[in-house]
Amino acid sequence: MKINILGCYAATPRSFTNPTSQVLEILNNHFLIDCGEGTQVQLRRNKIKFSKIKHIFISHLHGDHFYGLVGLVSTFRLLNRETELHIYGPKGIKEIITLQLKLANSWTNFPLIFHELTSKEPELILENSTVTVTTIPLKHRVYTNGFLFKEKEGDRKLLIDKAETYNIDFSLFKSLKKGKDVMSEDGKLIPNHLVTADPPPPKSYAYCSDTVFDPEIVPLIKKATVLYHESTFLEDKADLAQPTKHSTAKQAATIAKLAEVEKLILGHYSTRYADIELFRIEASTIFPDIILADDGKEIIVE
């Protein structure tokens, strides 16, 4: 699992900081999460192939999370993309994008499929052979979802030496990987656990931005491998966090602790803070395993 942070600063793009966007690579899926202005340039700078992106998830319709979307879609068109593009985001996103394509007389030459979200309950929005994606309803100034990306449990790991010792024909290896017991060539029933090992535990990534401090999300993200939780402010501005429906670094760490996640990535920093190291210092008093997002950072989760 790998996360490329394309942008992780709140509000307006500046000369050297970018609004929110990131690419999650999970079991060979490349998911673009949020798409602030300039995302297509950040994709180029971070050498992420445009053609790998088939699914884009937009948390909410504040500009710093989606103003780069129409430009990216237009660029896909100019690059003669043919493969489907799926866009998941709040109701209204289809009208915004299609209105602009229509007025430019530039309809896409690839299927552009919108999945508009309106539910206030968690819902499964994508499932394929390797992963599921579920919404995490968040509390912000407008309708907002986080997203929980979960690997499916993989095949059991075949212990080749053991399988040979028990005299199992290789045509049965696929059944073994699926957890089935099989017959050996000399007619004995071989219990699966003797010749296979548990697969690696499935990883998961919970993306929560933007949101006020909200313990109600804890059951939804329980024991996630990695939690990205916004920390727009430090505690010195807790009085601003509440009315703007953002979180402090300490609050993000509290959610991470309550949810018993393995690692916490902080981001969506207000540009009023000159040194993002302050976010780590504050959050570390509550939760130990902190990673600070920063534009261009690649985070690999083993």
Next chain:
Amino acid sequence: MKINILGCYAATPRSFTNPTSQVLEILNNHFLIDCGEGTQVQLRRNKIKFSKIKHIFISHLHGDHFYGLVGLVSTFRLLNRETELHIYGPKGIKEIITLQLKLANSWTNFPLIFHELTSKEPELILENSTVTVTTIPLKHRVYTNGFLFKEKEGDRKLLIDKAETYNIDFSLFKSLKKGKDVMSEDGKLIPNHLVTADPPPPKSYAYCSDTVFDPEIVPLIKKATVLYHESTFLEDKADLAQPTKHSTAKQAATIAKLAEVEKLILGHYSTRYADIELFRIEASTIFPDIILADDGKEIIVE
């Protein structure tokens, strides 16, 4: 008169090139012309104060000329702008911007005034005490206007020494600047031309992007001080210029020559060309005074 080129490359933004946007400073007016994705960052990088921009002119609704507009408007809002912002552009632009502000629940706290254009004839769209702005209908794949920015003739230049020699009271200096004859303190009628000189000739800036080669615009831009004319292609791709309704460097130079302008700025280069110097070489065979636009370039017209 000063032109800051913020971006001058066609189609998609890339790591080190920007789509179209420029700031024209003319008699203390600061006009933003087109606003591709990333324009607000380019304004910052070029140290142009956001508060100086009160009028934005959008030529047409292709993304590389306006996808940065909604982000700039949103940033003005975050910066607590209070002064009016006027936006001139094709019909539809108001719906695009207001739809996005509405869905973000982020209406501006300053007056946002749209001037939607539909005429296929040149029309005066702005006049104040120092300048006029008139549309230049262009032929492109969608409804498109160029813009002619013209200084008004200024006051006559007072020759202080002469005025004193002729014994004219300083309370009459304003009348002299306006071209009037006045009485000296000893009661003689002093003809204006004895104590004033002609003002500097008014300058003008004709912005023409995007457009196919179209000599019909020549009378509208005749003897302009500076012409910005798109040159998406070189002659090697003239076969592409016609169907995409763009121009070659040679065609841009031909328009400059026919219109007898003083200087020609080339821009809107296709990113297929690695060296923009080739545009100068091609255009120079037709017209002598060429300036190559480039991102971040400041062009001062004396």
